[in-house]
Amino acid sequence: xxxxxxxxxxxxxxxxxxxxxxxxxxxxxxxxxxxxxxxxxxxxxxxxxxxxxxxxxxxxxxxxxxxxxxxxxxxxxxxxxxxxxxxxxxxxxxxxxxxxxxxxxxxxxxxxxxxxxxxxxxxxxxxxxxxxxxxxxxxxxxxxxxxxxxxxxxxxxxxxxxxxxxxxxxxxxxxxxxxxxxxxxxxxxxxxxxxxxxxxxxxxxxxxxxxxxxxxxxxxxxxxxxxxxxxxxxxxxxxxxxxxxxxxxxx
Amino acid sequence: xxxxxxxxxxxxxxxxxxxxxxxxxxxxxxxxxxxxxxxxxxxxxxxxxxxxxxxxxxxxxxxxxxxxxxxxxxxxxxxxxxxxxxxxxxxxxxxxxxxxxxxxxxxxxxxxxxxxxxxxxxxxxxxxxxxxxxxxxxxxxxxxxxxxxxxxxxxxxxxxxxxxxxxxxxxxxxxxxxxxxxxxxxxxxxxxxxxxxxxxx
Numbered sequence: 012x013x014x015x016x017x018x019x020x021x022x023x024x025x026x027x028x029x030x031x032x033x034x035x036x037x038x039x040x041x042x043x044x045x046x047x048x049x050x051x052x053x054x055x056x057x058x059x060x061x062x063x064x065x066x067x068x069x070x071x072x073x074x075x076x077x078x079x080x081x082x083x084x085x086x087x088x089x090x091x092x093x094x095x096x097x098x099x100x101x102x103x104x105x106x107x108x109x110x111x112x113x114x115x116x117x118x119x120x121x122x123x124x125x126x127x128x129x130x131x132x133x134x135x136x137x138x139x140x141x142x143x144x145x146x147x148x149x150x151x152x153x154x155x156x157x158x159x160x161x162x163x164x165x166x167x168x169x170x171x172x173x174x175x176x177x178x179x180x181x182x183x184x185x186x187x188x189x190x191x192x193x194x195x196x197x198x199x200x201x202x203x204x205x206x207x208x209x210x211x212x213x214x215x216x217x218x219x220x221x222x223x224x225x226x227x228x229x230x231x232x233x234x235x236x237x238x239x240x241x242x243x244x245x246x247x248x249x250x251x252x253x254x255x256x257x258x259x260x261x262x
Numbered sequence: 263x264x265x266x267x268x269x270x271x272x273x274x275x276x277x278x279x280x281x282x283x284x285x286x287x288x289x290x291x292x293x294x295x296x297x298x299x300x301x302x303x304x305x306x307x308x309x310x311x312x313x314x315x316x317x318x319x320x321x322x323x324x325x326x327x328x329x330x331x332x333x334x335x336x337x338x339x340x341x342x343x344x345x346x347x348x349x350x351x352x353x354x355x356x357x358x359x360x361x362x363x364x365x366x367x368x369x370x371x372x373x374x375x376x377x378x379x380x381x382x383x384x385x386x387x388x389x390x391x392x393x394x395x396x397x398x399x400x401x402x403x404x405x406x407x408x409x410x411x412x413x414x415x416x417x418x419x420x421x422x423x424x425x426x427x428x429x430x431x432x433x434x435x436x437x438x439x440x441x442x443x444x445x446x447x448x449x450x451x452x453x454x455x456x457x458x459x460x461x462x463x
Contacts, residue, residue, distance in 0.1 A: 012425055014384040014404060051450065056384055082279045087406060087448050107275040109448065132309050134380050134408045177380055177408075208382050231383060261384045261404040 014261040015225050015253065016056035016232035017246055018089075018210065019239040021046060024063045026072030028240070044079045050239070051084045054246040056261060058084065059112070059180075059234065062092030074106050081107020091139055095119065100127050104135070112137040112180060115153045118160055121170065128175025136178075138171035140164060142197055143184035149197055156184045164197075165204045172205045179205060180234065183213040190216025193224045193233070202229050210234055218244055218252050225258045264288040264461065265300035267327070269317045271342065272308030280447040280454060286461045294326045302461065303327065303335060307342030311351040311367060311411070314342055315359065324360060331362055336438045338395075338460050344434065344441030345413060353411050362439045365416035365431075370409070374427035380410045385424040385432075385444075393421035393435045394463045395442070398455035405432070405444040405452055412443065438463075 022029040027041045047058055060080070062073045070093070081088060090103040091112030100111050111131075117123050117138060128136045141152045142164045149164035168179050181201050183194030193214045202209050208231040211224055215235040221244075224233050238244045250260040264281055266274055268290045281288045281304070289296055297303060305327065307314050318324045331337045339347045348359045351367035359367070371379050384404040389396055407424070413431040422433035424444075434441045440460065446453035 012386060013381070014386070016383055078275075081275055083283075085276065085280050085283075085447055085453060086450050104273050105275070107273070107279070109273070109276070133410070134308070134382065178382065206378050207380075208378055231378070261386075 012259045013231075014056070014259050015230075016210075017054070017221070017249060017260070018057045018059055018232050018234045019050050019055050019246070020059040020061065020212070020234050020236045022061045022063050022236065023073055023076060025066070025069045026076055029063065043076045044083065046240075047080045047084045050246070051086050054250055054262070055086065056232070057087040057089065059089045059091065062090070064093075074102065077103065077106035077108065089137055091137070096123070097126060097130060100131060100135075104131065110135055110137045110178065112139040114139040114141065117171070118151065118153050118162070121174070124171055124174040124176050128177070133175045133177035136176045137180060138168065138176040138178075139180045139182065140167060140171075141182050141184055142194075144197075149200065152184055156182075156187070165200055168201055169204050172207050176207065178208045178210065178231075180210040180212055186214030187212075189214060190238070192216065192220040195224065195227050198224075198228045198230055208232070216243070218249050221249055222253060222256050222258070225253065226256065263300050264302045264304060265297045266290045266304045266306060267297065267323060268292045269314070269321055269323060271314045271317060272306060274306060277304065277306055277340070277447040280457055281461070284454060284458050284461060292321050292323065294322065297323070297326050297330060301335065303330060303337045304460075305337065305339045305343035305346060307340065307346060309342060311342065311345055311353040311359075312355060312357040315346060315357050318346070328360055328362065331439050334438050336460065336463050337362070337440065339439075339441040340447075341409060341443060341445055344443055345411065347434070347439060347441045348413055348416075351411065363416065363419050363434055363436050363441065365413050365419070365434070367411050367413050370412050370426075370430070373412070373414075377427045380408055381426045381430065382408045384449075385426060387422050387424060387432055388429075389422045391421040391435075393433060393440070395433065395435070395440055395456050395459050396422065397459045399452055399459075403452045405442075405446065405449040405456075407432075407444045409443060413441075
């Protein structure tokens with residue numbers, strides 16, 4: 012049986028993990044390679060790296076980090092942040108990424124999804140979508156969730172699937188950072204709309220939130236950042252609990 | 263030395279890293295001489311079957327691989343590399359494979375209904391037959407799959423499956439020719455154990 016995936020997400024700026032400093036059991040560790048190894052041996056099913064650097068120098072450091080991670084960690088790696096062109100896909104794939112996640116770059120140029128899927132295969136292209144309710148409708152936001160694009164979220168994920176995206180990560184701005192649970196009503200609509208794997212993001216605060224997520228919606232994976240970085244949830248504990256609840260996980 | 267065949271299909275960074283981490287000498291190559299000198303061959307691959315088969319032929323590597331395999335050199339096909347070992351594939355048309363293992367490659371959607379395609383993620387192995395690749399692995403261990411096509415009609419060579427709506431071919435073996443649909447280089451410790459076993463068959 013296909014297992015539900017648990018995915019820690021690491022934001023990297025200037026070669027360091029942002030918010031990594033309080034990682035449980037490790038004093039002052041914000042080295043992405045150390046964290047990646049720790050997550051991999053701790054039961055993570057996949058890792059997501061977002062490059063949140065703006066500088067040229069930072070981007071170079073990000074490449075070095077990725078290569079080092081890919082040399083040591085043998086689980087799937089998804090990379091996003093600043094992916095606007097096919098050259099950007101190429102750049103991170105050469106450093107060992109398995110999947111490339113595209114967000115604002117696809118909003119600016121929707122053809123990018125199809126072009127990348129044709130060149131690198133559907134399995135490689137992940138649409139990352141930041142979704143927020145506006146007047147009771149789900150809308151796509153750009154620029155890290157600051158700008159309303161006016162695009163209908165459900166239409167957008169359908170378009171991405173049709174264009175060749177192999178997976179979609181949906182981040183709910185309404186629940187993100189609040190740690191009050193995943194945005195189950197929104198995720199239900201997305202899962203209904205597409206026939207590709209859906210990764211839920213935004214709102215994870217406790218093990219119960221993941222149990223609710225997998226029991227209530229047919230998503231493929233749950234993503235979290237600070238809950239894992241700060242040690243509020245240990246991935247092995249989380250997976251044991253999910254298994255007890257009858258959710259298929261890789262232990 | 264393990265030759266990892268580079269024919270312009272997919273990303274070999276992780277595969278090379280995992281083989282090196284295990285302490286095996288390896289070379290990523292498209293040179294026939296390297297393949298002849300190697301004591302083992304890995305045929306990787308991501309993408310479309312027709313395009314991959316064409317690239318392999320254009321480099322003249324199809325015959326080299328076939329010859330080496332028929333002479334008894336251990337060969338491991340991974341993902342699309344496994345699919346290429348079969349007689350033919352029906353991925354966008356009909357394409358001829360290497361014919362080292364009998365069977366054919368068909369779209370998953372023909373067999374699986376109501377499930378997401380690609381079959382992507384960690385699935386548990388159901389070992390059907392003794393296969394040296396699984397000498398260090400137990401029944402039920404999880405490995406990482408990403409594919410939209412699968413091998414059918416493998417007959418006696420089928421050695422492991424996983425369940426995704428139907429029994430999906432996960433591994434095949436015919437004498438010294440091995441194939442795995444999943445990615446051992448992305449399957450954590452279990453994957454490394456499988457690669458380690460291949461390095462010592």
